Structures are given as structure tokens and as C-alpha cells.
Amino acid sequence: MMKSDFWRAFARNKGAVLGLVILIAIVALAAFASFLFPGDPWEMATAPFQPPLSEDALLGSDMLGRDIASGIAHGARVSLLIGLTSTAAALAIGVTLGALAGFHGGRIDDAIMRFTELFQTIPNFVLAVVLVAIFTPSLTTIVAAIAIVSWPPLARLARAEFLSLRTREFVQAAITTGQSNTTIILRQILPNSLSPIIVSASLMVATAILLESSLSFLGLGDPNAMSWGYMIGAARTVIRQAWWMSVFPGLAIVLTVLALNLVGEGLNDALNPKLARSRG
Amino acid sequence: MNRTDPLRTPMEAAAMTTPLPDVPLLDVRGLSIALPPGADRPLAVDNLSFTLNPDEILCVVGESGSGKSMTAHAMMGLLPAPHVRVAGGSLRFKGKDVLTMPEAEQRSLRGGRIAMVFQEPMTALNPLMRVGRQIAESLREHTDLPAPARRARVVELLGQVGLPNPAELADAYPFRLSGGQRQRVMIAMALACQPDILIADEPTTALDVTTQKQILDLIRSIQAERHMGMMFITHDFGVVAEIAHRVAVMRHGKLVEYGPAAEVLNRPQHPYTRQLIASVPHYIEHRDDHAKQGAPLLVADKVRKVFHVGGGLFRKSKQVVAGDDLTLTIHPGETVGLVGESGSGKSTLGRSIVGLIKPDSGRILFEGTDLLALDRQGFRPYRRAVQMVFQDPYASLNPRHRVGDIVAQGPVAFGEDRTKALARARELLAMVGLDGSAADRFPHEFSGGQRQRIGIARALAMEPKLLVADEPVSALDVSVQGQVLELLDDIRRRLNLAMLFITHDLRVAAQVCDTIAVMRRGRIVEMGTAREVFTHPRDDYTRSLLDAIPGKGWRIPDDLQPVRAGAH
Numbered sequence: 100m101m102k103s104d105f106w107r108a109f110a111r112n113k114g115a116v117l118g119l120v121i122l123i124a125i126v127a128l129a130a131f132a133s134f135l136f137p138g139d140p141w142e143m144a145t146a147p148f149q150p151p152l153s154e155d156a157l158l159g160s161d162m163l164g165r166d167i168a169s170g171i172a173h174g175a176r177v178s179l180l181i182g183l184t185s186t187a188a189a190l191a192i193g194v195t196l197g198a199l200a201g202f203h204g205g206r207i208d209d210a211i212m213r214f215t216e217l218f219q220t221i222p223n224f225v226l227a228v229v230l231v232a233i234f235t236p237s238l239t240t241i242v243a244a245i246a247i248v249s250w251p252p253l254a255r256l257a258r259a260e261f262l263s264l265r266t267r268e269f270v271q272a273a274i275t276t277g278q279s280n281t282t283i284i285l286r287q288i289l290p291n292s293l294s295p296i297i298v299s300a301s302l303m304v305a306t307a308i309l310l311e312s313s314l315s316f317l318g319l320g321d322p323n324a325m326s327w328g329y330m331i332g333a334a335r336t337v338i339r340q341a342w343w344m345s346v347f348p349g350l351a352i353v354l355t356v357l358a359l360n361l362v363g364e365g366l367n368d369a370l371n372p373k374l375a376r377s378r379g
Numbered sequence: 380m381n382r383t384d385p386l387r388t389p390m391e392a393a394a395m396t397t398p399l400p401d402v403p404l405l406d407v408r409g410l411s412i413a414l415p416p417g418a419d420r421p422l423a424v425d426n427l428s429f430t431l432n433p434d435e436i437l438c439v440v441g442e443s444g445s446g447k448s449m450t451a452h453a454m455m456g457l458l459p460a461p462h463v464r465v466a467g468g469s470l471r472f473k474g475k476d477v478l479t480m481p482e483a484e485q486r487s488l489r490g491g492r493i494a495m496v497f498q499e500p501m502t503a504l505n506p507l508m509r510v511g512r513q514i515a516e517s518l519r520e521h522t523d524l525p526a527p528a529r530r531a532r533v534v535e536l537l538g539q540v541g542l543p544n545p546a547e548l549a550d551a552y553p554f555r556l557s558g559g560q561r562q563r564v565m566i567a568m569a570l571a572c573q574p575d576i577l578i579a580d581e582p583t584t585a586l587d588v589t590t591q592k593q594i595l596d597l598i599r600s601i602q603a604e605r606h607m608g609m610m611f612i613t614h615d616f617g618v619v620a621e622i623a624h625r626v627a628v629m630r631h632g633k634l635v636e637y638g639p640a641a642e643v644l645n646r647p648q649h650p651y652t653r654q655l656i657a658s659v660p661h662y663i664e665h666r667d668d669h670a671k672q673g674a675p676l677l678v679a680d681k682v683r684k685v686f687h688v689g690g691g692l693f694r695k696s697k698q699v700v701a702g703d704d705l706t707l708t709i710h711p712g713e714t715v716g717l718v719g720e721s722g723s724g725k726s727t728l729g730r731s732i733v734g735l736i737k738p739d740s741g742r743i744l745f746e747g748t749d750l751l752a753l754d755r756q757g758f759r760p761y762r763r764a765v766q767m768v769f770q771d772p773y774a775s776l777n778p779r780h781r782v783g784d785i786v787a788q789g790p791v792a793f794g795e796d797r798t799k800a801l802a803r804a805r806e807l808l809a810m811v812g813l814d815g816s817a818a819d820r821f822p823h824e825f826s827g828g829q830r831q832r833i834g835i836a837r838a839l840a841m842e843p844k845l846l847v848a849d850e851p852v853s854a855l856d857v858s859v860q861g862q863v864l865e866l867l868d869d870i871r872r873r874l875n876l877a878m879l880f881i882t883h884d885l886r887v888a889a890q891v892c893d894t895i896a897v898m899r900r901g902r903i904v905e906m907g908t909a910r911e912v913f914t915h916p917r918d919d920y921t922r923s924l925l926d927a928i929p930g931k932g933w934r935i936p937d938d939l940q941p942v943r944a945g946a947h
Contacts, residue, residue, distance in 0.1 A: 268775035269785075272834070275733045276789030276841060277762040286788075290779045 108369035115365020121358035125351075129175035136169035140325040144169065151343045159343040161334060167344060171351050174327040178355065181242055182308040186300055188246035189307075193253025194289075194296060200254070201261025202284055212258070215251045223248040227310060231319045238321045241314060245307050256299055260292035294370035301366055305359035312352055327352050402474045404608040405431035405454075405576055410468035412449050412458065412632075423449045423463065425632040431576065434606040436599070438619045438640070440655070441629035442856040447612045449632075451578045455495050456485055472576070491521040494569035498581040500561035504553040511537075511549025514568045521572045536567040541597055559590035563597065570601065577602065580612045587720035587883065592927035595621055614857065616659045617886070617930030620644055628652045645936050657939040658861035659930075660886035671710045674746075676877045677732065677765075677845055679707040682741035684727050700901045701727040702738065707896055707903065709845065714871060714878040716892030716909070718885055718924070724901040729847045729881045733767045734758055745845075763793060766838035768867075770850040772830035776822035782808070782833055783818030789841045800840075807836040811866060828859035832866065839870065846871070849881045864891055885928055889913055897921045 109115055128135070138144070143164040145155035151167075153159065158167040200211035218226075230244035264270060265288065273283045314320055315328030316335075327348040334344030412424040424446040431437050441447040452458050453465055454477065470477045472492065477485060497503040505513060514536060515529045524532065530549070537545035540563040553561055562582060569577055579598065583591040599622050602609045613619060619626055623640040628649065636649040647653045682705040687696040701724040709715050717725045730736040732743055734750065743750045745761055753761070769775035776785055786804035791797055801818070808817050811832040822830055831851060838846055848867065852860040868891055871878050882888050888895055889909060896906040897918065905918040916922045925931075 268769040268771055269777040271735055272767065272769060272775055272837065273777075273788065274735060275762060275765075275767045276792060276837065277759055278788060278792040282792065286780075287777055291777070 105369050109365050112365040112368045114361045115368070118358040118361025118365065121354055122362060125175055125355055125358065126179065128172050129179050132169075132172035132176055136166065136172050138169070140165060140169045140173040148341055150341075151347075158347045159341070161330070161341070161344050162337060167330070167347050170325050170330050171327065171348055173325045174330065174348065175351065175355075177238075177321070177324045177326045178308045178311060178352075181238065181245065181311045182304040182359075185242045185245035185249070185307045185311075186304045188242060189250040189253055189303060190296070190300055192246065193250035194257045196250070197254035197257025197259075198261050198284055198289065201258035202265055202280070202288065204262070204265070208258070211254070215254050218248070218251045224310065224313060227314060228317065228319060231314055236314075236319045236321055238324060241311060241319075241321060244314075245310050248310070249303055249307065253296065253299065253303070256295060257292065260295060261288055264288045264291055298363055298367045298370060301359060301363035305356040305363070308352065308355055308359075403430040403471075404433050404473060405610070406469075406471040406474075407450070408469050408471070410450065410453065410470060411466040412446070412453055413464055413466035415462040419444075420631065422466065423632050424453070426468070427629075427632070427634050428468075429627050429634065429637060431608040431610055433575070433608050434603075435624045436602055436609045436611055436622050437625045437627060438623035439610060439612045439627045439629060440614065440616065440619055442614055442655075442858065444631070445629040446632035447629050448580055450629075451495065451580050451610065451612055454493060454578060455489050487521065490517050491572045492574055493576045493578065494572070494574040495578040495580065496562070496565050496569050496582045498584050500558050500565055500585065503565055504561055506553050509550050509552055510556070510564045514549075514564070514571055517568060517571045532571070533567075536570055537564070539570070539601070540564070540567045541593075542567075557590075558586055559594060562586060562590075562594055566594075566597065566601070570605075573605070574607065576608045576610065578610045578612070581614070582611075583618065584613070584615070588885070588929075589720065589923055589927045591618075591929065595929065598622065615929060616644070616656055616857075617928065617933075620930030620933035628655070644933060647936070647939070653939055654858060656935060658858045659935060660857075660860070660864075660884070660890045672712055673710070675708045675744075676711045676713075676746060677707075677709040677879075678742075678744040679705055679728065679732065680742040680744065681706055682728065682731060682738045682743060684724075684731065684736060684738045700724075702731070703901045705741070705901075705903055707906070709877050709879060711844070711877050712871075712875045713894060714880055714892045716888035716895045717879060717881045717898060718883070718888050718895055719898035720883060720924075722900075723898040725881050725898045726849055727901075728898075729767070729849050729879060732845075732879065733765050733847050734762065735767075763789075763841045764844045766841050766843035766846055768831070768834050768838050768846060768848040768851045771854055772827045772834060773854075775834050776830055778822055780821075781818065782820055782822060782825075785822070785833065786818070786837045786840050789837065793841075804836070804840060807839050808833070810839070810870075811836045826859075827855050828863055831855065831863050835863075835866065835870070839874075843876065845877045845879065847879045847881070850883065851880075852887060853882065853884065860887070867891065885913075885924060897924065 144166040145153070145160050145164050147160060147162050147164040149156050149160040149164070151157065151159040156166045156168065158171070160166055161170075196211050196215065200208040227244045227248045230247060231240055234240040234243070270283060270287055273287045278287070311320070311326065312328030312331070315326045316332035318332060320326045320329045330348040331345045334341065338345050407430070408428050410424055410427040411422050414421060414423045427446075427450060429437065439447045439450065449458070449463070454470055458464060465478055472488060477488060480488070504510065511530070511533045514533045518524055518529045518532060533549050534545045537548055542548050542560060542563050553564070556564065565582070582598070583594050586594060595618065598609070598611075601607075611622060619640065626636070626638065626640050626643040627634055628636040628643065628651065630651050636643055636647065636652045643652065644656070647656055682702055684702040686699045686701050688699055705724075705728050707715065707728070717728060719725045727736060731738045738751060741751070745764065748761070750758060750761055776782075780788075783801050783804045786807055787797065787800035790800040790803065805815055805818050809815060813829060813832055813836075817825070817833070822833065825833065834851075851867065852863050855863060864887065867878070870876065880888065880892055892909050894906065895909050895912040896903050897912065897920065898904065899920050905912060905916065905921045907917075912921060913925065916925055
């Protein structure tokens with residue numbers, strides 16, 4: 100695929116470009132959090148219940164006088180970190196299992212798909228809550244829990260791609276020229292099945308961020324990491340007196356998820372040009 | 380008289396075949412169809428003029444991309460607007476310009492007065508609607524027949540197109556019908572409103588040769604009975620010879636030759652027409668018998684393969700016997716043609732030999748070793764010796780790999796040094812007639828014929844002794860077909876390769892094969908030297924296959940034979 104073609108197709112979708120800009124801003128915020136807001140976001144920075152635009156706190160302070168803006172900046176780190184790592188882990192599990200199932204077919208496919216269905220029958224969020232509750236909340240267990248509940252759709256997608264590509268003649272040609280199964284999976288089929296996988300992975304980062312926020316909201320977040328979900332959860336009791344405590348982290352979540360979805364859609368347009376054209 | 384002039388008056392042409400009508404049924408003048416910017420040429424159809432008279436079959440011939448289907452689509456209002464649009468000219472139906480008519484009038488014309496039959500009977504019918512209802516649709520649209528009368532008419536039509544049990548068939552869903560039956564339904568649908576013009580866009584291309592013959596016979600008799608004007612689009616000069624009254628040859632959107640069938644077929648004037656006709660594979664010319672050298676290279680012995688279709692936990696699967704008691708011998712340097720219609724199991728045998736399918740029983744002996752008894756590791760050395768050339772030049776090359784890589788991958792998998800393998804790949808690409816820079820490019824930059832050459836180079840990179848070619852030219856245009864066949868023949872001779880050539884086209888088989896095996900329903904019904912099989916077929920089925928070859932009554936003009944031998 101030519102790089103310039105890819106960018107041209109991506110840039111044709113104005114929403115995707117907007118999403119990318121927002122996303123870059125959020126990444127920058129996360130990267131420079133310690134520089135913009137030195138000090139621990141858990142520390143009391145000013146008087147409690149300061150409204151936005153007050154002297155020491157641009158977005159106000161919470162019940163314990165912690166700076167909301169600082170929390171959002173440091174929370175961006177946690178959210179992005181968890182979103183990306185858990186998606187990477189889900190990709191590793193899902194694509195591996197899906198590829199094996201789709202490539203080999205038959206019994207292996209049956210076994211892997213039944214295993215996948217086992218996970219799909221349990222509601223995502225409930226399973227994640229249970230897993231985190233059992234293994235005590237920490238960044239690692241949260242990432243693991245999110246990865247474990249979100250790989251099945253990726254596995255199904257990878258399997259479908261592999262199933263159809265496996266019968267293509269170039270794969271059969273690879274078999275007749277004596278290439279090993281590993282080579283065929285990694286070099287022949289995988290590159291051709293990546294486009295839809297990349298698209299759904301980009302959307303999955305958004306879902307992972309939402310999941311993490313929900314877990315933190317329930318108090319199942321890492322107690323040492325400031326996170327958007329935790330901020331909203333903590334502020335929910337005082338939402339009528341101090342709206343800013345929950346609205347700003349909420350906005351951060353909305354913007355991040357929206358940006359990721361826009362980027363995902365742009366990737367879809369750029370990587371699956373046939374679909375994009377039919378949409379007009 | 381200059382026959383290549385597209386603006387020659389239609390009357391002159393018509394006068395040769397049919398009585399002079401006052402107004403032609405269809406009069407196309409200076410038709411131009413514009414392609415969107417960025418396409419390979421600005422005009423899909425460039426200043427095209429022709430006429431169609433009642434009671435006449437006009438064959439529009441051309442290779443893919445010649446604009447022949449575009450013309451038909453313009454007439455039926457099927458151009459993918461707004462990207463592709465008519466840029467100029469007129470399309471007069473009985474004197475009235477279709478292009479400037481109000482939308483409603485155009486609609487009543489299409490499907491009513493002008494009907495169309497499409498190429499792909501598998502996709503042209505709505506799979507969720509009973510065929511009777513699909514035919515009744517156009518009756519409801521264009522006539523005021525009440526429902527019971529419509530039903531009676533549908534049954535009558537299905538009977539007329541030669542379908543058995545028309546009343547029962549009207550209630551069937553398309554998936555129950557074979558390809559030939561679906562094409563008959565399509566024809567019945569087109570005939571529903573007694574059109575004056577029937578446009579048939581490659582209506583037999585997707586069909587087997589015996590079915591093709593039946594459909595051509597049907598089309599011809601229906602056309603004659605109803606005195607319709609018919610525009611028949613095809614790429615096959617055999618079909619042209621079979622049914623055409625007049626012929627229009629198109630190339631790159633331009634009309635290059637236009638005249639009565641006998642003239643164009645037997646005394647073609649334009650160089651392009653001459654080249655096209657010269658590359659038509661012709662079944663009469665078969666080669667000398669092959670002198671068998673030494674011990675057989677490959678022996679297939681009573682190979683049997685049954686596919687289990689459908690079925691699940693609670694359902695029994697259906698059994699399809701794709702190969703039964705298949706016995707076949709290939710000697711070094713010999714080309715064996717495996718001929719049969721779709722579903723006859725010819726590909727199953729080919730794929731079993733290269734190890735893509737594991738037969739249920741039987742033996743495949745390669746130089747005396749039974750390949751089927753070997754495990755994965757044991758079979759590996761034989762992979763090199765038996766190579767395959769695939770049918771679809773678009774699906775058989777990995778779109779994400781460079782051509783040099785594609786050719787070199789096999790040897791690299793067998794432990795060859797990558798740089799050496801790439802250098803060899805370049806040599807092979809040159810050998811199949813591609814230039815050196817081809818190795819650094821991606822498959823999508825090549826045409827179908829060039830891709831097929833890459834596929835051949837890939838197979839040759841393994842230094843095989845036996846090449847299994849599964850319909851290697853059926854996806855290509857005739858002129859390209861000839862070139863690829865010549866290349867295969869040349870390589871086979873130079874490297875003394877044995878070849879199993881799988882094809883549905885007897886004419887192609889006649890051109891390259893020493894020995895022919897005819898397959899039907901998973902069995903080899905006849906096997907012998909090409910000469911025997913073509914001149915003295917012993918089996919009835921072989922005879923019916925030979926009989927179904929379109930245009931067998933027509934001989935390629937003698938002065939064109941030399942063009943063919945020296946073609947590219």
C-alpha cells in the first residue's frame with residue numbers, strides 16, 4: 100500500500116483529521132503532565148470546593164482540594180496507557196487464536212471457537228469487575244482484565260479473514276512452493292488481513308478507556324493512579340454542589356473516545372477503500 | 380467501400396442481410412461515453428455508430444475494456460451515474476432518441492420494448508424471490524394483466540424457454556436451478572413483455588460448453604420466431620460464427636470493423652480483427668502424436684475423493700463424489716489435457732497431485748513413490764518436483780509482496796540463499812517475457828496476462844519436472860490467451876517439462892495437449908492421443924462436447940493462419 104495514497108484517503112475524511120488532532124493534543128497532555136502540573140495529583144493543592152477559573156485551579160478543585168486540571172492531565176496517562184496496553188494484549192490473544200482457528204479449520208477451529216464463545220456468553224463488564232475484584236486492583240490486573248474480556252471479537256474477526264484468505268490462490272501457491280505454516284500465516288495471510296483488524300483495534304482502545312473509567316468509577320481502579328473514572332466516581336456524591344468535579348473528567352473521556360472513534364472511521368475509509376466509496 | 384468507416388450508412392449494411400426497413404429499430408449515432416477523470420482513457424465509448432434492424436442478430440465483439448458492455452448499459456440506463464455518463468451522440472429507438480426522453484418514458488421502454496439478459500445468471504436473479512414472481516414483476520410494471528393472467532403468462536414463458544415443469548418451476552427459488560436453467564429464466568424474464576430489442580451481454584460466458592450450445596440454440600430460435608432485433612455482446616468468435624448476422628468489432632471504445640458476419644469472419648480487413656480471429660483457438664489443428672519417453676513420470680491410480688458438504692452436529696452431510704477411479708499416466712515431456720465441464724472433478728485431480736487435497740483412496744506415484752503414503756516431511760522434497768499454475772491471475776499473487784519476492788519465496792523456503800534466489804527470479808521473469816524492473820514492482824501494476832507470466836515464473840523457480848496448470852488462460856482475453864499458451868508450450872519444450880493441463884475449453888486443449896483425458900462427473904470417460912480424441916471420439920459425452928464447440932462450422936480464413944504462428 101502506498102503511504103501517500105493512505106494519507107490522501109485518510110485526509111478526505113474531515114472528521115478523522117479532527118479526531119487525530121484531538122488525539123495528538125491528549126497524547127501531548129499526557130506526555131507533558133509532570134511538566135505542566137508538577138507534583139502529585141493526589142496532593143492537596145488549594146482549598147477544597149474551588150470553582151473553575153479560580154486562582155490556583157483552572158478547572159476547580161475537589162472535596163480534598165486536589166487540582167482537577169492536574170488530575171485530568173495525569174489521568175490521561177493512565178487512560179491512554181491502559182487503553183493501548185490492554186488493546187495490544189487483546190490483539191495478541193485474539194489475533195493469535197483467530198489466526199490459528201481460521202488457518203487450520205476443522206477440530207482446532209471448533210475447539211478455539213467454543214472457547215471464544217465461552218467468553219462471549221459472559222457480559223464483558225461483569226467479568227472485568229469480577230476479575231479485578233479477585234486479583235486486587237492494580238494497573239496490571241486492570242489491563243489484564245480488560246484484555247481478557249475484549250479479545251473475542253478480534254479473534255472472530257481474524258478467524259473470518261483467515262478463513263477467506265486461506266482458500267485464495269496465492270496462499271495455495273505458497274503451500275505448493277513448500278513454505279511452512281508459520282511463514283504462510285505471518286508473511287502471506289496476516290499482512291492481507293490487517294486492515295480490518297487495525298480498524299477495530301483503534302475502536303477497541305476507546306472501549307478499553309471506557310471500561311477502565313467504569314471500573315475506577317466503581318472504586319476498582321488502581322488506588323495509586325489518578326484516573327478519570329475515579330475522579331467522576333469520587334465526585335458523584337457532590338455533583339449537585341460541585342458539577343465541575345465530574346463534568347471535566349467526563350468531558351475528557353468523551354473527547355478521547357470520540358477522537359478514537361473518528362480516527363477509527365478514518366482508518367476504515369483509508370484501509371477499506373471499497374466500503375468508503377459505497378458510502379458516497 | 381471502406382468497411383472500417385463507422386459512419387457508413389446503416390442502410391448499406393442492412394441491405395446485405397435483411398430487407399430494407401424504413402426506420403432502423405435502433406440507430407446509434409456518434410455515441411460517446413465519458414469515464415471519470417483519472418481512468419485509463421477519457422472515453423469508454425468513442426463516437427460509436429451502428430444500427431440494428433428487426434429480425435437481425437448483431438454481434439458486438441471485443442476484448443475486456445473495449446466498451447462493448449458500456450454501450451449496452453447506456454441503452455438500458457445502467458451507467459453508473461454520475462461518474463460515467465453519455466458525453467454525446469444519440470440512441471434512437473424507432474426514430475426517437477432514448478437519451479432525451481423523459482425519465483418515465485425511458486423506464487417504460489426499458490424492460491418493455493428493450494430487454495436485457497446479463498452475463499452472470501448466478502447474481503442476476505434475486506435469491507430471495509421465487510422465479511415466477513421475478514418474471515411477473517416486469518409484467519406488472521409494463522402491462523395491466525390481472526394477477527391470474529400474469530401467472531399463466533409466466534408459466535407459458537417458462538415453457539417457451541424450454542424449462543421442464545414450468546408450473547412447478549415458477550415456484551422455485553433461484554438456488555434450486557442450475558446455471559443454464561437460470562439463464563433460461565433470465566431469457567424468459569426478458570421476453571415477458573415481447574420486446575422489440577433483446578440485448579444479451581455475454582449470456583453464455585459463464586456457462587459450460589454444452590449448456591452454452593443449448594442456450595445459443597434457444598436464443599437463435601426465439602429471435603427468429605419473434606423477429607426481434609438482437610444485440611449480442613461477446614468476446615468469442617466461435618459464438619459469433621454460430622449466431623451473428625452482422626458483426627461490430629470494438630477496440631478501446633472505437634468501432635474498428637462493421638459488416639455482415641460472413642464478410643467479417645472470412646475476410647476481415649482491420650488488423651485488429653485479423654489479430655483477434657487469428658488468436659481464436661481452433662480445434663481442428665492438433666499436433667503430432669507425442670513420442671513417449673521412458674518410464675512414466677506420474678501415475679494416478681484409482682484415485683477417489685468424496686467431499687462432504689454441509690452437515691453439522693445434528694444434520695447428515697451430503698456426499699459429492701469429485702473423483703472416482705481416476706487413473707492417468709503422464710510421461711516426461713508429455714502434456715496431458717484434462718478436459719471437462721465445471722464440477723467434473725478435473726481440478727480435484729490436479730489439486731490432489733500437487734498435494735493441496737488429500738484423496739480418500741488410491742495412489743499417486745511420482746517416479747515410483749506413492750505421494751499419498753508420505754507424511755508432511757516426506758512429501759516436502761516432491762513439492763519442488765510438482766508445481767502448479769493457477770487460474771485466477773488476480774488472486775494467485777499476494778498483493779502485498781513484490782514480484783521478485785513472490786518468485787523467490789519458494790526456493791528460499793527450501794533453504795536457498797535469498798540474494799541468489801532473487802537473482803534467479805529476475806532471470807526467470809526475463810524468461811517469461813517480463814523486463815528486469817518487474818521484480819521490484821507489485822502485482823497490481825501488471826495486466827492479467829503479465830500476472831499469469833509471473834505465476835509461471837514462480838512455478839519454474841522450483842525447477843519442477845511436472846507442471847499442473849489449472850485453467851491457466853480461462854480468465855484472459857483471447858489475444859492474451861494465445862500468448863500465454865505459446866509461452867507455456869515454449870517453456871515445456873525447452874525444459875522438457877511434463878504438464879497436466881486442466882481446461883474446460885476443448886479448443887485450447889487441442890492447441891497444447893498431446894494426450895487428452897475427458898472427465899465427467901468425477902470419472903475419466905475417455906483418454907487417448909489428441910488426434911484420436913478429436914477425430915474419432917469413442918465416448919458419447921466426448922462427442923457431445925466436440926459437437927458443442929461454438930463456431931465449428933467456421934474455418935479461420937487460411938490467410939490468417941500465418942499471422943497466428945508468428946503472433947508475438
